[in-house]
Amino acid sequence: MAIEEEYIRLIFGLKIKQIRTDKDLSLFGLSKLSGLSKSYLNEIEKGKKYPKTDKIIKLSETLEVPYDQLVSLKLDKNLAPIGEILQSGILDEIPLELFGIQQSDLIDIIANAPSKVNAFISTIIEIAQHYNMSREGFYLASLRSYQEAHNNYFKDLEETVIRFANSYQIDLEGNITAEELKEILTEEFGYTINLGGIPKQEELENLRCVFIPKTRTLLLSDRVDEAQKTFIFAKELGYQYLEIKERPYTFSWIKYNDFEEVLNNFYASYFAGALIIPRNHLKNNLKKLFEPQQFSETIFHEIMGLYNASPESFYQRLTNILPKDFGMQNVFFLRFTHKKGTEKYNLVKELHITHQQQPRANEINEHYCRRWMAIKTLQRTVDEKLDYAFNIQISDYVDTDQQYLVFTSATPDPFREDYYRSIGIGFLISPALEKKIKFVNDPKIPKVKVGVTCETCSLQDCEVRKAPPKRIIAKEKNKKTAKLVNELIKAYS
Known part of the structure; x- marks a missing residue:
């Protein structure tokens, strides 16, 4: 978890809930026996509150469980997979908020799950370890799920691109050039662009560009062609216009530090694609491709x-x-x-x-x-x-x-x-x-x-x-x- 205290609260709450349910006690029943309010017990079980020593003693006596067992961070076999998940910090890595899921709700679902579901969780962890899934791989898999959940269409970004084009007088019916995007980057956002600025070293050969935030300098490989240059400039404009601060500074990326960088990189890339290939213009041209009874490779490449x-x-x-x-x-x-x-x-x-x-x-x-x-x-x-x-x-x-x-x-x-x-x-x-x-x-x-x-x-x-x-x-x-x-x-x- 993000902080150890939160992990301790969650483990304690899971233990209380498991012992209570093992004894067929409702929250109401435990409240009546212990003298602690039902709402307070509910907050303990959800990991929101950690009781003081006198209240832990009261719960220990009521549930007939040794005090040391209650405050120990060790979970029994049934809850061990949940402990592994919490301790690993994996729930912090998963962008649950993108899918409208609260971490506490997910923990609650897991805690209520039967042992077979916990066994399934253990299997997933084992598979991930077996295939040596990297942190970046996990982030990218999460991003892919996010894209697929939205059919890879993001209305807000499409509308933002139209506002940007109107503001900077970019013709969304024309063939946008690298030069006109470069002018906006330099004049409006204070960029210095250095074509061929990436040294010719083997370790750097995969890089198309490097951004130095302190001086707003964009170094480009001398091997980028016109289309790649246009995409790089459009993506940089996406970072600036969307006011993205947390981002990777290389393209292609070397490593992602957290999921926020992965998501922001995607948003800037989507912005670039929507700017260079405007939606309505492409849509109208694709109709010409799909209408004939025979496929035309010529029309496909013309589009x-x-x-x-x-x-x-x-x-x-x-x-x-x-x-x-x-x-x-x-x-x-x-x-x-x-x-x-x-x-x-x-x-x-x-x-x-x-x-x-x-x-x-x-x-x-x-x-x-x-x-x-x-x-x-x-x-x-x-x-x-x-x-x-x-x-x-x-x-x-x-x-x-x-x-x-x-x-x-x-x-x-x-x-x-x-x-x-x-x-x-x-x-x-x-x-x-x-x-x-x-x-x-x-x-x-x-x-x-x-x-x-x-x-x-x-x-x-x-x-x-x-x-x-x-x-x-x-x-x-x-x-x-x-x-x-x-x-x-x-x-x-």
Whole structure:
């Protein structure tokens, strides 16, 4: 907890509540026996008050529990997982307030939970430790949940961008340039911008920019292109206009000190995306893409070219607009990285609206399906030494009735030699989606059977399989074993 006193109060309250309920006593009953008011006892149990010594003695006598046992911070087996959670400080790390949850309410729910729920909590802690989940990883998972809970659309930020554009006379129908955003940063917010200010050292090669708050100096890598520069300037304007103080000073980030930095970084990034790719302008242009019966790659890239934005920024912006303005639910966004000459593909960013979709992060080092559009396009970029690659397919997942329309773009990583990245967005195909995207049934769009990982895939004779389907094999073996056991039971019954 934030302070030790709070932890002590909560542990004491949990003990009193458990002992009382074990004795089948209501708060009213304990109040009558102890002479302490019901409201006071309620505040003790909720961890809001810690009684004085004379009152602890009275509770000890009433509940027939030794004084030392009551004031000890040691919890019994049933409540031990709750103690672990409180002592670890994990509840301080979770941004409960974003989801309208009070910490005291959550503790109350946990305290009232049966032993099976406490066992579940212990299992979650063990899994997190087993996978060595970092503090930053936990923060980013919390942020992703926050985005998904809001369908990744934030009305207040959209309206703030419009106010900003009106105030600084930025045309939200035009192609915003880095130069006009730079002028606002320097003239209005006193920035000094130093292009090429990041030294050429291996440890700094992943950095696009560094902000020095004392002198309001923004150092840029000389490898940032026009689109990246525009996004960086727009994001800095987001920090300033939203009056954000607690923030990371590097992009990409090195570490996050607390969740507030993660959330503020997201707000500034959202601001930048909404400024560079205005909602109404994008919405009107997307209608031109979705109306024809055949998919047009030309129109897709013409729309993307209207904005001074990277493919990743464009795809990210689609995850804001499509669920909100086109009612497209069940959308996923994926970002993969890959190093040339290796067999590994890393899923470094994902978002799922409205449900957890089939393409998802794999934490057990299995091989992602090589038939995924994201991986095929990445590999093509490497093999053909392309500066940009795009493709579209319908991914038909084996063993389910789910099909996704998937768009993917891939490029080399300008900040790391021999590294490549792909960005993809996919939509669960349904009758509702077919009404909104008319080209879903375009016969020219290839339909490909895909799995999730090679180890879980039942596809026969897959030409790109990288590992045997060990989980399928184990499952089949268990089924055969169960069948033979049943036959043995029948034979000897």
